[in-house]
Amino acid sequence: MTTQQSGSRLASVRSGVQRFGGFLSSMVMPNIGAFIAWGLITALFIPDGWWPNEYLAELVGPMITYLLPLLIAYTGGTLVHGQRGGVVGAAATMGVIVSADMPMFLGAMLMGPLSAYLMKHFDRVVQPRIKTGFEMLVNNFSAGILAALLAVLGAYVVGPLVGAIARALGTAVQFLIDMSLLPVVSVLVEPAKVLFLNNAINHGVFTPLGTARAVTEGSAIEFLIETNPGPGLGILLACMLFGSKVSRATAPGAIVIHFFGGIHEIYFPYILAQPKLILAAIGGGMSGVATFMLLDAGLISAASPGSIIALMAVTPPGGHVQVLAGVAAATIVSFVIASLLLGFGRSERRAEREEKTQQEAAEKQENNR
Amino acid sequence: MSSIEGSAIKKVVVACDAGMGSSVLLTSQLSKSLSPHGVAVEHAPVDRIPEGADVVLCHTGLVDRARKRAPDTVVIAFQMFMGDPAFARLEQAVRDGSTLAE
Numbered sequence: 428m429t430t431q432q433s434g435s436r437l438a439s440v441r442s443g444v445q446r447f448g449g450f451l452s453s454m455v456m457p458n459i460g461a462f463i464a465w466g467l468i469t470a471l472f473i474p475d476g477w478w479p480n481e482y483l484a485e486l487v488g489p490m491i492t493y494l495l496p497l498l499i500a501y502t503g504g505t506l507v508h509g510q511r512g513g514v515v516g517a518a519a520t521m522g523v524i525v526s527a528d529m530p531m532f533l534g535a536m537l538m539g540p541l542s543a544y545l546m547k548h549f550d551r552v553v554q555p556r557i558k559t560g561f562e563m564l565v566n567n568f569s570a571g572i573l574a575a576l577l578a579v580l581g582a583y584v585v586g587p588l589v590g591a592i593a594r595a596l597g598t599a600v601q602f603l604i605d606m607s608l609l610p611v612v613s614v615l616v617e618p619a620k621v622l623f624l625n626n627a628i629n630h631g632v633f634t635p636l637g638t639a640r641a642v643t644e645g646s647a648i649e650f651l652i653e654t655n656p657g658p659g660l661g662i663l664l665a666c667m668l669f670g671s672k673v674s675r676a677t678a679p680g681a682i683v684i685h686f687f688g689g690i691h692e693i694y695f696p697y698i699l700a701q702p703k704l705i706l707a708a709i710g711g712g713m714s715g716v717a718t719f720m721l722l723d724a725g726l727i728s729a730a731s732p733g734s735i736i737a738l739m740a741v742t743p744p745g746g747h748v749q750v751l752a753g754v755a756a757a758t759i760v761s762f763v764i765a766s767l768l769l770g771f772g773r774s775e776r777r778a779e780r781e782e783k784t785q786q787e788a789a790e791k792q793e794n795n796r
Numbered sequence: 797m798s799s800i801e802g803s804a805i806k807k808v809v810v811a812c813d814a815g816m817g818s819s820v821l822l823t824s825q826l827s828k829s830l831s832p833h834g835v836a837v838e839h840a841p842v843d844r845i846p847e848g849a850d851v852v853l854c855h856t857g858l859v860d861r862a863r864k865r866a867p868d869t870v871v872i873a874f875q876m877f878m879g880d881p882a883f884a885r886l887e888q889a890v891r892d893g894s895t896l897a898e
Binding site: 452626 | 814858861877
C-alpha cells in the first residue's frame with residue numbers, strides 16, 4: 428500500500444469518526460441552554476447551594492430526569508426524521524427513563540434517533556399506500572403505536588441494557604480515579620480535540636457520564652477534562668511570545684476568544700501547524716486533570732463553551748479555588764513545554780535575522796547597480 | 797476543482813462541527829466585510845450545510861465532510877481562524893467579481 432492510499436484511508440476514518448461524534452454532540456449541544464438552566468437552579472437552590480430554597484429545589488429532580496433526556500431524544504429524533512421523528516423519539520425514550528434510577532442520557536441518545544429511524548422507514552413503506560382521506564388517521568396512530576411499543580421495549584430491554592453500560596462506564600471512570608490514572612485520559616483527549624473531535628468527546632462522552640455522577644455526588648470531574656481552557660491557553664501564550672511572526676501577531680486575539688469566549692477551535696491551527704506542540708497540550712491536560720483529581724474539583728453541570736466564565740458559573744459553592752488551580756496548573760505546564768518546544772523563539776529569531784540580512788544584501792545590490 | 801465568479805456569490809456558509817462555535821465567530825467577522833456587497837453569510841454544522849450556498853468555508857480538518865455534504869459547491873478551506881489568506885481571497889473575489897477557485 429502506498430503512503431498516499433493509507434493517508435486517504437486515514438482521512439476517511441477520521442471524517443467517519445468525526446461524523447459519528449458530530450451526530451452525538453449535535454443531539455446535546457442545541458440543548459446546552461437547558462443544561463445551564465438546570466445547573467444554575469441546582470447551584471442556587473439545593474440545600475448546600477448559594478441560596479437554599481426547598482420549594483425551588485424541587486425543580487432539580489424532574490429537570491434532570493425528564494427534561495434533559497427528553498430534549499436530547501427529541502433533538503436526536505428530529506435530526507433523523509424531522510419533527511415527527513422527534514416526537515416518536517421523545518415518547519419512546521420515556522421507557523428507558525422510567526426503567527433506570529439514573530438520568531438516562533445514553534438511553535436518550537440511543538432511543539431518540541433509533542425510534543425516529545424506524546418511523547422513517549415505516550413511513551417510507553406505508554405512506555405511499557394510504558387511501559386518500561386516511562392520511563391523518565394512519566400517520567397519528569402509526570406514530571402513537573410505534574412510540575408506545577418502543578417505550579415498552581425501552582422499559583424492559585433497552586433501559587436495563589443501557590443502564591448497565593452507563594454504570595460500567597461510570598465504574599471505569601471511578602476506577603481510573605481510584606488508581607490515580609485519570610490524567611492518562613488526556614493522552615487521548617488532547618490529540619482528539621485537535622482533530623476536531625472536541626464536541627464529540629465532551630458532549631458525546633463526558634456530559635452523559637458527568638451528569639450521572641453530578642446527580643449522586645453533587646459535582647463531577649468529567650465536566651472538567653475536555654473543557655479546561657488551560658492547555659490551549661498555555662500554547663497560545665507560548666506562541667504569542669516565541670512563535671512565528673504570524674503567530675505572535677494573531678495569538679493575543681486568539682487568547683481572548685479561547686479563554687473567555689470558550690471557542691477552543693481557535694488554538695487547534697497553532698498545533699496543526701506545529702504538531703510537536705501536541706505534547707504541550709497533553710502535558711498541560713494531564714497536569715490539569717491530576718490537580719482536579721487531587722483537590723477533588725468538579726462542576727455541577729456541563730460547561731459549554733469551555734470558557735473560564737462558563738466553568739466558574741457551574742462550579743459548586745466552595746469549589747472555585749480547586750477549579751482555578753487545575754486551570755492554572757494546566758496553563759503553566761503547557762506554556763513551559765510549548766516554550767521549550769519552540770526553543771524560546773531562538774530559531775524564529777535566527778530565521779528573521781537571516782531574512783533581514785538577505786533583504787539588506789539585496790538592497791545593497793540594488794544600490795550598487 | 798470547481799470555481800465560481802465573484803459576482804455570482806450571493807450566499808456564503810461558514811461550517812464547523814457543531815455550527816455553534818467557531819463558525820458563528822467567523823460569520824460575524826465576514827458579514828461585516830461581505831454584506832455591503834449584498835452577500836449573505838450564514839453558519840451551519842458541516843453535516844447540515846443548507847441548500848443554496850454558493851461558497852462554503854470550513855477548516856481544513858473538516859473539508860472532507862463538507863465536500864461530501866455539498867459536492868457541487870465551491871468549498872474553501874482555511875487553516876487559521878484569524879487572518880487566513882482564504883478570507884482575503886474570498887473578500888477580493890466578491891469585491892472585484894474575479895474568479896474564486898478551490
